[in-house]
Amino acid sequence: MTKDVPTLYDWAGGAEALDRLTSAFYDKVLADPLLEPVFRHMSGDHPAHVAAFIGEVFGGPSVYSEKLGGHAAMIKHHLGRHLTEEQRRRWIALILDSADEAELPDDPEFRSALVAYLEWGTRLAKLNSQDGASPELNEPMPKWGWGVPGGPYQPPSAN
Numbered sequence: 001m002t003k004d005v006p007t008l009y010d011w012a013g014g015a016e017a018l019d020r021l022t023s024a025f026y027d028k029v030l031a032d033p034l035l036e037p038v039f040r041h042m043s044g045d046h047p048a049h050v051a052a053f054i055g056e057v058f059g060g061p062s063v064y065s066e067k068l069g070g071h072a073a074m075i076k077h078h079l080g081r082h083l084t085e086e087q088r089r090r091w092i093a094l095i096l097d098s099a100d101e102a103e104l105p106d107d108p109e110f111r112s113a114l115v116a117y118l119e120w121g122t123r124l125a126k127l128n129s130q131d132g133a134s135p136e137l138n139e140p141m142p143k144w145g146w147g148v149p150g151g152p153y154q155p156p157s158a159n
Ligand code: HEM
Pocket: 038, 039, 040, 041, 042, 043, 045, 046, 049, 050, 053, 054, 068, 074, 077, 078, 081, 083, 087, 088, 091, 117, 118, 120, 121, 122, 125, 126
């Protein structure tokens, strides 16, 4: 890849777009009978914090690491929560609906990277939430890229 390849963060539309995503998402979460009990006590800043985390993973500024406790803090938020596969799947379904609603880019390359990260991250969150989980807390912040399809999307040439 050359230095001209945009980060997923920039391609998504930066902090503003990710805030739109998580704001739409947690509105849906709080209206969802399966997820509302899980998130009932979240802080008003929760959507912005999750947007900051995803933004950093996607190559944006290190806001979560510098101001919100970093990767270890994110992992600790999930410990002992006993998340179920049904809840994880609903989380994925609602955030993908929110990606459309928030008008994130819908090209194949971006959505492939987005889904791959969310599948990975939610499965780890579920594993870390079970009794007996002892996740490594010193792992660096994940950094996600475009993956196998490459990117960014190039429209077919007009010729
Ligand atoms: C890629 C996947 C995920 C990411 C990046 C993520 C990120 C985060 C972050 C950054 C926080 C801390 C927010 C804060 O500082 O206020 C958090 C908390 C939390 N997350 Fe996740 N999360 C993911 C998946 C999930 C899933 C699948 C569930 C449940 C189905 C879940 C349930 C929770 C709960 C219950 C909290 C604590 C809420 C509270 O403070 O009351 N997370 N998550």
